[in-house]
Amino acid sequence: MTAGAEPDDERDALFLGIDTGGTYTDAVLWSEARGVVAKAKALTTRHDLAEGIANAADRVIATAEIDPAIIRLVSMSTTLATNALVEGQGGRIALVMIGFAEADLDKSGLRQALGSDPVVFVAGGHDVHGQAKALDIEPLETALPDLAGTVSGFAVCAYFAVRNPVHELAVRDLIRQKTGLSVTCSHELSAKLNGPRRALTTVLNARLIAMIDRLIKATESFLGKRGIHAPLMVVRGDGALISSAFARTRPIETILSGPAASLVGARHLTGLDNALVSDIGGTTTDVAVLDRGRPRLDPEGATVGGFRTMVEAVAMRTFGLGGDSEIMLDDQALTPRLKLGPRRLVPLALLAKNHGADVLAHLERQLKSPQLGRLDGRFALRTGVPEALAAGLSASEAELYQRIAREPQPLDKLLSSTSQTATLNRLVARGLVHIAGFTPSDACHVLGLQQNWDADAARLGALLFARRKDGIGRPFAETPEALAKQVYAALIRRSSEVILETALAEDGLDGPQTMAHPLIERALSGKSGIAGVEIAIDRPIIGLGASAPIYYPTVGETLGVEAQVPQDSDVANALGAVVGQVRVSLTAEISQPVEGCFRVSAGEMIRDFADEEEALAFAEAILREQVAARATDAGTDEAEITVSRDIRAATVEDKRTFVEAILTATASGRPRIAH
Template sequence: MRIGIDVGGTNTDAVLLDDRAVLAAVKTSTTEDVTSGIVAAVDGLQRQRPFVPADVRAVMIGTTHFINALVEARRLAPTAAVRLSLPAGASLPPMVDWPQRLVDAISGRGYLCHGGHEFDGRHIAELDEAELRKAADEMGRAGVRSVAITSVFSPVNAEFETRAAEIIAAELPAVAISLSHEIGRIGLLERENATVINAALRELAAGIVDGLAGAIAGAGITAPLYLSQNDGTLMDVDFARRYPVATFASGPTNSMRGAAVLSGLDTCAVVDVGGTTTDVGVLRQGFPREATTDVDVAGIRTNFRMPDVLSIGLGGGSRIHDGDTVGPDSVGFELTSKALVFGGNTLTATDIAVAAGRADIGDRSLVAHLDPSLVRTALDRIASDVSDAVERMRTSAEPLPVVAVGGGSALLPDELTGAGQVHRPENYAVANAIGAAIAQIGGEVDRVYAVEPGRRETVVDEAKQEAVDRAVAAGASPASVSIVDFDEVPIPYLPGNATRIRVKAVGELRLGS
């Protein structure tokens, strides 16, 4: 058996699975400290379908802890960014495009040092170790507790980042160090930004992961704990401590993976209506379509793995304004105290769904006074907003089935203009938790190669094998690993037949590994 848990802004969902059969499913309110909400969800599973904790082989959690900490600019560690690029790359210092409030929240400091590579691995300049030791001394005196190291074209050659980390660790042994070639893709500033974000969250990650593990252990479960990543795969707790940035979009990703399993459709648009937002994404071969452009996270441009998701401020907790405006503000996890159907005084989308007979929660008599025209107008506005979002996510004229999941999907009609019938599979309300529970282990390679004449097939095979090896090293069963995504893009403005190759491999989790 497995337990999948997804922590959203409004609800915490949990499922108990035997293989892919759903034995129990619960939806509880997300608590302010989050971990107590997880404990309540596991207790709810136990009440619904009693199980022996020792029979649980793995627990998978998708959490909003880390993205919330960044957006709210709280509990972030004092962080320094070290860029190995001189004499090049000095015109735009680290964090140049960050919102000032986030720079202040991490007490951000930037250091430019000699080093870096050309795309083919040649040195821009040699590493200046004395320069790095001087920077480390300044960091120590400034109270820096986490360091992000970025080198030009480090995804091609990471030697300077690795050596710089050794030097700084020797000078500042208590400091956490994040390396950009392990986090971001080609593109210096965006990769650096992602690495700085990761570094700022490292301290928080240790405490949160320990808290999640404690919550699971408190329920008597000794099985391994995994966290969901942005690309629909899993990472163990040690990986999560080092790379908290990899969890940022795990919620929408879990919902899309769950929608694929529940609906049997591996290529479709998924509309996940939660309590606070509606997330619209596209599945290809059962996995979320990844963003091909820079992704904005809390006002910061990044280029690490993120699903291509369009989020709009519409959910079950959305406030209704002047009859025809829904959201974008939401009562969030206070829905059960503020919505009319629960005795509150705030008109929400949930009240509209209950008044229209699309949902049966709370006390229906408390919304009996609502004007039918107001209810109809609000539902039409919701359908229109979601239809527009689905249309914006289409990349071709090909028909794209729509699968609705999430507790708030009761707000949607049976058909959407321009998109046709809306599929609502069984257990759609907890698709996110199911997606977490059935997630696989992945490995990815994204690198620029100098492809010599006649060696293309060899280079491609090497890249694919490296992706497979990474998936196996992360805990995938070797026999189950397959290549699910492959991109090959020649870069004509660079010499040496430069080609960017991206390969993604996934496999089933090797339980007990």
């Protein structure tokens, strides 16, 4: 297709897929008639996401030699939300608990997720039938003036809000009126019971709003500047597409967005119906099962960063393992071993590529020192996020943050005490600061398996790391190449472990506990005594990610199974973003608070009926209206709607007694495209 040419029909219409990962931003142009027309990569620029998006998209448009104005749909997936939860990052928020007690924070990991973020308890909430208790918002009104200047948003969760959200709505309106900050209500995210887990999901959502908002704004800015007037979609955690406006208010639904898109892309690229899909990025490895052509969904909600949310998503196991994983030396034993992740570092090779000779000069200076420094080969630099996200820092955190610049600074010059290391780690956890150091990506540069960044910096980093001592004072490795081979072998071994752990967990076993068994160790190491042990997997592995060709053929050999790394596997996420469908679901509950009264709760609508069939008919009708409107908001104009009923009743002495009914409406369709 030549520049300025118009596509002949909708099968020729060009769609732009973008995936913003922790290290790379990928872009692909695709049409139903021609498949992948062009693809490109650019480094993700966290300080200004628009820059990385523009670089990748401009490259793919230039490669295809098309007028960007003819692009009819833009769709994006991202690992930013997933990575933030894995690394414990996000904005400082306040949680408002309505009708709950302090002890509820100890359930579902809520207190751990909150960390040092403030919480306000308010009397109120509802019972199981949606009947209100007295609401007392005085504690919130007292706290709001102080909170307004120290948090980036609010999470609100009320007791039984899924049966009646009126107290959440009242508190939401008050917070917005007094502070102007974003507010997430728990009933907007889930219709399931279990208040503390709903509160946890709401907290994580509130933390992610600023991050996803920046990503969407950056993308919209780029599209406007290039004259691309097409709908912008975002991949949800179950692989479905939603509009960017929809994603802005529900960023929690984009956790596992990148991995979900990769599953859709893997199925599209290979045609395999049954496979283990493993996608390795810079920060995480995501493993899931493709079963009969569809990704398995987790009915209990996605688990990310150790937290079980109420977000329906692919049954994906996310591990803090990637090409940019932090490498640490477990030197407690005489024979030390390497540990990888879960934290991501900026690879030294990438740092030198972006920041030039100063990085090399500091590494060479450290190498010339006769004394091994515990901070050698490590740098700090600001991530470049807006200053507003630095609200609420302690005095020591603020002082250190002020001394950290956009340009990398060696830690041996920046830090003067051990206590400052903990302060620095807190700034990293807040997403304000990056640490750079030696990573598996650097090891691959040393071995010549990667050549895209600065190999000299990688080699200097390997020399510094190899100087570390084992339990009896010997250097950990004799040469940079020897160290790099150990790092490469450690990543192969860990990648094999996470794939096998996922397979065991999908079979109903305790994955981590089973992996610790000596027989599993013997099978993976290939060592045997009188008895040999082998493990078989019933389906091939599909390896995805830019570095997949480097690692996964060897991973397949370790596990004794075929490992496919399909063409275009490096942009599988971006491809999966444009071949999916919009799909949304809503539920309504019918309860019987007293005999003869059938109460319908459907979102913010509550109505009582004297007849069960009338209540069911009304619930289905209102659900169809609500899901049709939700589907339009999510980005499709031609939704197909299905409604299922789960009616629960008991029969005692031949008399039927209604207990409850749950109706679920699902709307699905292709996203709207520009005309």
